[in-house]
Amino acid sequence: MREVPLQTEVKSAKRIKVSSLAKTRKRSDYFWAYLMIAPTMLGLIIFYLWPIVQNFYFSFTEWGAFGQYEWTGLDNYKRLLEDAALLKAFKNTSIYIIFTVPIGIFLSIIVAVLLNQNIKGKSIYRTLYFLPVITMPAAIAMVWKWMYNADYGMFNYLLSLVGIDGPQWVSDPNIALYSIIAVAIWSGIGYNMVIFLSGLQGIPKMYYEAAEIDGAGPVTVFFKITLPLLSPVIFFVTIMSLIGAFQVFDLIFMMIGKSSTALESTQSIVYLFYQHAFVLNDKGYAAAIAVLLLAVILIITAIQMVLQKKWVHYD
Amino acid sequence: MRKWVIVLLTVILGVLGLSGCSDSDTASGGEKDGKVEITYGFWDKKQVPAIEEIIKLFNEKYPDIEVKTEITPYGQYFQKLETAATGGALPDVLWMNGAHVVQYAEGKVILPLSGMAEKDNYSFDNYPESLIDLYTVDGNVYGIPKDYDTTGLWYNKKIFDEAGIPYPDETWNWEKLKEAAKQLTDQEKGIWGYAALMANQGGYYDFIWQNGGYIISEDGKSVGFDKPEALESLEYNVSFIKEGLSPTQAQMTETAASELFSSGKIAMMFDGPWMVPEYKKNPDLDVAVVPQGKKRAVSIHGLSNVISSNTKHKEEAWKFVQFLGSKEAAEVFAKTGTVIPAFNGTQEAWKESVPNLNLQAFIDGAEYSVPLPSVENTGEIWQYETDILKKAWSEEASIEEAAEDLAKKANEALAK
Numbered sequence: 001m002r003e004v005p006l007q008t009e010v011k012s013a014k015r016i017k018v019s020s021l022a023k024t025r026k027r028s029d030y031f032w033a034y035l036m037i038a039p040t041m042l043g044l045i046i047f048y049l050w051p052i053v054q055n056f057y058f059s060f061t062e063w064g065a066f067g068q069y070e071w072t073g074l075d076n077y078k079r080l081l082e083d084a085a086l087l088k089a090f091k092n093t094s095i096y097i098i099f100t101v102p103i104g105i106f107l108s109i110i111v112a113v114l115l116n117q118n119i120k121g122k123s124i125y126r127t128l129y130f131l132p133v134i135t136m137p138a139a140i141a142m143v144w145k146w147m148y149n150a151d152y153g154m155f156n157y158l159l160s161l162v163g164i165d166g167p168q169w170v171s172d173p174n175i176a177l178y179s180i181i182a183v184a185i186w187s188g189i190g191y192n193m194v195i196f197l198s199g200l201q202g203i204p205k206m207y208y209e210a211a212e213i214d215g216a217g218p219v220t221v222f223f224k225i226t227l228p229l230l231s232p233v234i235f236f237v238t239i240m241s242l243i244g245a246f247q248v249f250d251l252i253f254m255m256i257g258k259s260s261t262a263l264e265s266t267q268s269i270v271y272l273f274y275q276h277a278f279v280l281n282d283k284g285y286a287a288a289i290a291v292l293l294l295a296v297i298l299i300i301t302a303i304q305m306v307l308q309k310k311w312v313h314y315d
Numbered sequence: 316m317r318k319w320v321i322v323l324l325t326v327i328l329g330v331l332g333l334s335g336c337s338d339s340d341t342a343s344g345g346e347k348d349g350k351v352e353i354t355y356g357f358w359d360k361k362q363v364p365a366i367e368e369i370i371k372l373f374n375e376k377y378p379d380i381e382v383k384t385e386i387t388p389y390g391q392y393f394q395k396l397e398t399a400a401t402g403g404a405l406p407d408v409l410w411m412n413g414a415h416v417v418q419y420a421e422g423k424v425i426l427p428l429s430g431m432a433e434k435d436n437y438s439f440d441n442y443p444e445s446l447i448d449l450y451t452v453d454g455n456v457y458g459i460p461k462d463y464d465t466t467g468l469w470y471n472k473k474i475f476d477e478a479g480i481p482y483p484d485e486t487w488n489w490e491k492l493k494e495a496a497k498q499l500t501d502q503e504k505g506i507w508g509y510a511a512l513m514a515n516q517g518g519y520y521d522f523i524w525q526n527g528g529y530i531i532s533e534d535g536k537s538v539g540f541d542k543p544e545a546l547e548s549l550e551y552n553v554s555f556i557k558e559g560l561s562p563t564q565a566q567m568t569e570t571a572a573s574e575l576f577s578s579g580k581i582a583m584m585f586d587g588p589w590m591v592p593e594y595k596k597n598p599d600l601d602v603a604v605v606p607q608g609k610k611r612a613v614s615i616h617g618l619s620n621v622i623s624s625n626t627k628h629k630e631e632a633w634k635f636v637q638f639l640g641s642k643e644a645a646e647v648f649a650k651t652g653t654v655i656p657a658f659n660g661t662q663e664a665w666k667e668s669v670p671n672l673n674l675q676a677f678i679d680g681a682e683y684s685v686p687l688p689s690v691e692n693t694g695e696i697w698q699y700e701t702d703i704l705k706k707a708w709s710e711e712a713s714i715e716e717a718a719e720d721l722a723k724k725a726n727e728a729l730a731k
Contacts, residue, residue: 066422067401150569171565258390259513259701260568261709278394279698 052294059287069284076288086289088264089272092177096268097245099181100188105237108189112196113226126197130190137187141254144183145170148255170255176262180251188244192237199233200226231312239304246297249274269293351631352381356396356406358389361592365651369644373635380631393694400424405623407632408639411458413449413616413686414693420452421691425621427455431633441642442657445686446617458619459640460657462648464587465613465680466517467602468492469594474499474506474582483583485679487606489525489551492583496560499582507562510572510584511555513708515700516614516687517585522548524685525608531688536729538696541715541722548608549714553707564708576600588677591652595669604676615684617657692728699724 034041059076061069080086111129115122132140147154148169156166169179207225216224227234249270256266267275269289277286357366363386370382385406387395393415399405405424419425432439439447442460450458468483475482478499483492496508512518520530528544531537539545555561562575573590575581577597585605586594594600605613620639622632638644645656652668655677666674690696699721707717 065418066397066424150566152570168565168569171569257568259564259705261565261705261711263705278397280695281397 055287055290058284059291061284061287063281063283065281072284076285079285080288080292085264085267085272086269089267089269092266093246093248093268095177096181096184096248097242099178100184100245101238101241104185104188104241105192105234107185108192108237109196109230109234111189112193112200113222115193116197116200126193129193132187133190133194135187137250138254140183140187141251144179145255148179171260171262173262173265176256176260177266180255180266183251183255184245184248188241192241195237196230196233199230203229228313232314235304235308235312239301242300242304243297246270246293246300350379350381351628352383353408353626353628353631353635354383354385354406355635356385356387356392356409358387358392358410359589360386360388361589362648362653365648365653368651369639369647372643372647373638376638377631377634380635382635400623400625403625405625407626407628408620408622408635410461410618411450411621412618413689414697416450416457416619416621417452417689417691418694419621420455420457424624425457426624426626426629427457428459428622428633428636429455432456435633435637437637441659442640443617443659443681445615445684446619446657449617449686449689450619450621458621459636461618461620461639462654462657463615463617463681464589464655465615465677465684466521466585466587466605467676467680468583468605469576469586469590469600469602470583471576471579471581471599472601473579473599478582482601483603483606485604487603489606489608492606493551493555493560496555496583497558500560502559506580506582507575508560508582509555510567510576510581511552511561511708512567512572512585513564513701513704514585515697516616517587519549519552519704520614520685520687521585521605521612522552522608524612524614525610527609531690531729535690536726538722538725538729540725541718546714546718549704549707549718553710553714556708557710564705588655588674589653591669591672591674595652595672598671600672602673602676604679611683613680613684614687615681616687690729692731695728696725699728 058069060071060073062072062075063069115126115129119125146152150156150166150168150171153166153169155169159166167175170176203226207229208221211221211225247270248268252266252268252271253274256263270293273286273289273293276282276289355366355370363384366384370384373382374380392410396405396409396415396419400419400422411419411425416425420427431437439456443463446460446463447456450456450460468487470483472482478501480495480498483495487495492509499508500506523530523539523545526544526548528542528548529539532539540549556563562572562581567575572581572584573586573593576584576586577594577600579597579599594602620636622629622636626632640658642658642661645658645661646664648654648656649661649664650668652665655662655665662678666678703717703721703724706712707714712720
């Protein structure tokens with residue numbers, strides 16, 4: 001009877017000793033960890049977090065010339081509610097997202113699966129698909145703009161050979177947005193492909209061997225093994241592509257001229273933001289647009305985080 | 316204790332590292348080997364050869380002042396300046412246009428030059444009075460005129476010859492222009508008679524003035540876009556597109572009208588003297604004065620060189636601006652045929668620089684020219700013009716709707 005409490009006493013004494021030791025060690029570990037990430041954190045705070053705070057503050061102000069501003073309370077947000085151009089920009093951006101994200105992901109999975117096979121010259125193909133990613137977006141936009149040119153462009157020349165009078169790819173308000181979407185998909189495949197390739201290579205071979213023994217065909221293998229095991233990667237790529245697509249700007253800026261008749265039907269939220277911030281010098285309102293965009297992206301990403309439990313398999 | 320020292324050191328090192336990045340990149344240049352470096356910001360790369368020659372001449376006089384050029388395409392020029400001005404990082408010397416001078420002068424980001432000019436006995440009488448007026452804000456001159464430009468009716472002689480029509484001359488009016496455009500248009504060959512540009516200078520401004528209208532009222536409180544004279548002028552412009560005599564707005568954004576013109580797809584178009592270096596390459600092209608409406612009018616505008624308030628080398632910048640405004644520099648511009656130099660008396664040399672073009676047309680225009688209106692919010696009004704009038708040009712909206720919308724937005728901007 002006496003031994004038992006004694007034992008527990010010893011045990012608890014030991015535990016106290018161990019835990020206080022762990023605490024001091026933990027504390028010094030934390031210290032070094034924080035010290036190591038301090039340079040990065042500082043950069044993050046100075047260049048990302050602080051501007052976000054400032055932007056939030058500026059969204060309640062109205063700007064004059066050369067950096068003077070005054071507090072106007074909720075005026076900018078009231079304007080947001082009745083701005084038809086903003087609504088149109090949201091619509092354009094939504095169309096852009098609905099097409100580029102799913103089609104882009106679908107195509108890059110296909111390309112990644114194909115290039116994951118043992119085919120001849122696969123590194124050459126991988127390089128070719130990755131090339132647009134390391135090319136400057138501005139250069140991509142310029143080259144495509146030339147190809148799209150209605151009078152002298154390559155596409156309309158090819159169409160004219162078969163007797164078709166090609167459209168004005170980037171000036172026709174009904175087509176321009178889709179022309180941009182095509183370029184966006186084309187230039188985005190390579191980046192996603194590389195991530196999917198690494199995901200594919202992380203799937204253990206034994207599943208495929210087991211499937212082969214059980215007599216599963218390639219289609220069944222793809223849908224029952226590859227896709228579920230790739231789902232964490234698909235989830236990651238979806239989130240990143242969505243955020244990227246919400247912020248589309250460069251392609252539109254480069255390919256659609258300022259006096260183009262197609263500008264209204266292509267301008268994205270960020271384009272509108274740019275227009276107010278740097279062309280009309282309406283920086284307060286631009287800040288409010290940026291806050292709204294941040295909120296929308298946060299909400300959509302949060303929804304994805306909740307939904308992922310239903311379809312993402314972590315082994 | 317020691318830990319805190321380490322933390323402090325890390326922070327300091329980090330901050331030093333960061334400030335290290337920005338230190339080497341100040342816009343206002345520094346000094347090296349006793350030489351002072353100043354920066355010169357402008358947008359037109361066609362003028363680079365002339366400007367380089369002028370800098371060379373300048374360095375013969377002042378070998379210790381090094382001038383670094385910074386070219387920004389016109390589309391981004393004023394956006395970049397706006398940001399640079401906010402951060403106190405403007406080039407020491409820069410190009411200014413009439414649309415922005417009031418805003419920049421009142422924002423105190425460019426320096427008044429009158430005081431320095433008085434001290435150095437520098438005379439403003441060497442330039443056309445209208446240009447000095449354009450750059451005078453509250454009694455102070457802020458810019459030394461560099462050049463001026465009016466508009467001419469450029470035409471393709473070959474297309475005229477093939478259609479058997481006499482070349483345009485000073486007797487032409489609106490009806491004649493329309494009639495000729497009809498005769499010159501050849502849809503089978505893909506030739507348009509005229510390019511109805513959606514441009515203010517050398518475009519609808521000129522037509523509005525010719526029709527007796529105005530852009531900004533004399534008290535500076537309202538615009539005249541929705542007045543009957545303006546509506547009629549806009550209608551006249553767009554009618555060329557409606558009747559198939561001009562490329563559509565979409566076509567002109569796909570391929571610039573100037574490119575269509577120099578490749579022989581357009582018979583006539585309004586354009587400025589700044590296109591001389593480009594158009595003189597094609598021997599088929601020539602230029603005449605613009606046709607008249609109810610009266611003769613053509614817009615005039617000129618650029619000037621200004622000094623930024625954030626310059627660290629005010630004296631050197633002023634020397635350079637003086638030199639840019641000198642007869643010597645004007646002659647370089649004249650000789651190369653780049654622009655019409657503003658220095659009185661050097662225009663003849665400019666005219667003779669390209670003898671096979673009738674450049675007299677631009678100088679003639681100066682007589683009955685109207686300066687581009689300049690108020691504090693001109694830049695903003697220009698933006699509304701582009702955004703709204705393009706709907707009328709592309710026939711998405713009626714002229715009346717567009718003009719009314721434009722007048723409303725522009726009046727709001729004026730009331731700010």
